[in-house]
Amino acid sequence: MFDALSDRLRDVLGRLTGRGHVTEADVDAAMREVRLALLEADVNYRVVKEFVARVRERALGAEILESLNAGQQVIKIVNEELTELLGRGDRTFRLTGQPAVVALVGLQGSGKTTSAAKLARYLVKQGRQPLLVAADPYRPAAVDQLVQLGRSLSIPVYAAPQGTPVVRIAQDGVAQAKRTGRDVAILDTAGRLTVDEALMEEIREVAAAVGPSEILLVVDAMTGQEAVNVAQAFAAAVPLTGLVLTKIDGDARGGAALSIGAVSGLAVKFLGTGERTDALEPFHPDRLAGRILGMGDVLTLIERAQETFDAKAAAKAAEKLRRNAFTLDDFLEQMQQMKRMGPIGQLLEMIPGMRGLANQAQGAVDRGELRHVEAIIQSMTREERADPSILNASRRRRIARGSGTSLPDVNRLVKQFGEMQKLMRMMQRQGGRRPSLPFGR
């Protein structure tokens, strides 16, 4: 479907290399694909219309760069325009005031409470001392939820006595932060519908009473065409300063963020990337552009790799790759490093063209196949790991028994490792095709 946008564009335009320019008909064919793809990503239809018109104009005027074929050229233009759109607005996260006040607002179920906890944890990492303020007295157990999250993070939570008006809760929470020397107060407000005038008035009063330096609209990445109206209604009530885009760890494209950015100029400041409280990331427009286009997010992958990879070990592995001396031992070590980087599905998803594989790989991990691979390698002797070619039938049977797997499992791993070595040699020589993974099919 959407994954194939890059491929589809290449199909439509791919054979035009060498002509020097693309015809209007070619571009129109490509623009139909772009339009469909963006609509499937839940980008607002008006935004899509303008966007396609702009890309069309640029594509018609563009000379084909020597290094790129027409398809790639159009993708490049689309990507640049998307990045530009997503990059609009101010992404600075401002904490001013003693304490600085951050308010999270949004529809029911968009992920405000979870985001509040994540943001608190993020700020602690930045050396701040946040106080979480439970300002949702409506939803049953919403206060409990924040208190429990705070407890699990050892971050204090202000919870007002039952029956306290919401504006008062906010004021008391901020006062509490001041008194206890916390430098940021994070307000978790109740979910509200934009048509609920009483509650929209309430949030207006809360904002007026405590003057947050950041009022973030929490938006579910799965939101459809209504995202724009929701953002505009909230912006009309309170001075929004940005967005938190949540549940981006699913397979939703997050076109909502693009629409809101294009229409209201609000920038995404944070991404919610999972259910754990550490799953919050600062936003990078080029990366979401790639995601919306299905082109991957290599930069985040590299960043995360840098955070978790042992640089020396990685250099060693790279050197071994070059010398064709990459053994199963090295493979095991690489795999263990990968595991530290987070869910493998998420990792693969960041690599262009890997979305399908990503789901498959995550499935393999969830089914414990990666553990099997580990067990198999760990059941080998040193000699066997260094040179799998000595693995005869009897050795393989022993390994299967030792690792609690079956003979076919062992055979598959050995075979796939061999293929991977071959592939790596190929990739050494030139950028090659997609590597297959040492598990699954």
Place this chain on the structure above:
Amino acid sequence: MFWRRGRRDQAADEGRQEQPAGASPQPAAPPDAAPVASSAPPPGGTLDTSPGDAAASGSPRSAGLEPGPAAVPSTAPAQGDGQAEPSATIADGLQASRRGFMARLHGIFRGGAADEAAWEEAEETLIAGDVGARLAMDVVARARSRRDPAGPEAAVRAELERLLPAVPPGPWRPLRPDPSLPAVVLVVGVNGTGKTTSIAKIAARLAAQGDRVILAAADTFRAAAIEQLEAWAARLDLPLVAHKAGADPSAVVFDALDAAVARGADVVIVDTAGRLHTRHNLMEELAKIRRTIDKRLPGVTPEVLFVLDATTGQNGLAQAKAFHEATGLTGIVLTKLDSTAKGGIVFAIEQALGVPVVFAGVGERVGDLVDFQPASFVEALFA
């Protein structure tokens, strides 16, 4: 407006369990005494008190339940009905959506015959309602080829209605193939769609019909999810089976089924943790719950309700497919229809899976749940 009766009216606040400060059973603590609760819960505990208070403060539960099936007009006159709306808030909300689809269709097709641009705009309008680009193109293409004597607008409407399977008449009842065993309702969906709230509404409705209902708190993952269901159970005065946070959800379900059999309950409603449909192991967990039901009560076909937020865009289809594959959906609950969202993704889901929408969630009060009516949905929702 088939959901209109259930919308929040001017007495909305009582439904949100807010209470006047004076009515608080807790003496209002001075701000200084307010807890910084990284370890201790707030004084008095948040548990149960708020819903309990709401009930005590006279929340007319039975009144909230009235908009049952009987009160649902099967064909709602779209315009005139809205004028009788008791609350300005709601009327405004309806105005907002009325400015939407059909009003635009009227505009587009004014004068009867439609030209190319008008059809194109019709397609856009469907897309704006989250129907999806491909399906919108299909619907418009088929509407065009219909050459409906009633005009283009009727043609589009008919094509949309055709996508929604007919709902059996009468109030919704959970499947109960064996009357000697309880019916089981398993409620699933991604995070934040309104599962727990919908469960409370369904439970209240069944209880009002005289069913003995047991709730099972099988969301053992999210912080305070059990407390949330406990609060509803206390408010509705229904028994609840719960384990500790982090427990195996299948074990909770097993115990709930045991309890239901022992007490001769009519219905067990199972709350599950919200989960993104892309997480294989979490979907497996759900499949396991389903298997637990089959194992503990062989022959009982559980009713599996998928809760879908009406604001969801095209991802809703992927969600529904994944949940259907894992658990075998028997119905859809479309929530938050009282928002400005149109819920158009339902058409694509119906087309792909044929699982009927059985309920529409139209507010936060326990009575804000109505039987879904395809004709009214097309007529009223897009009006």
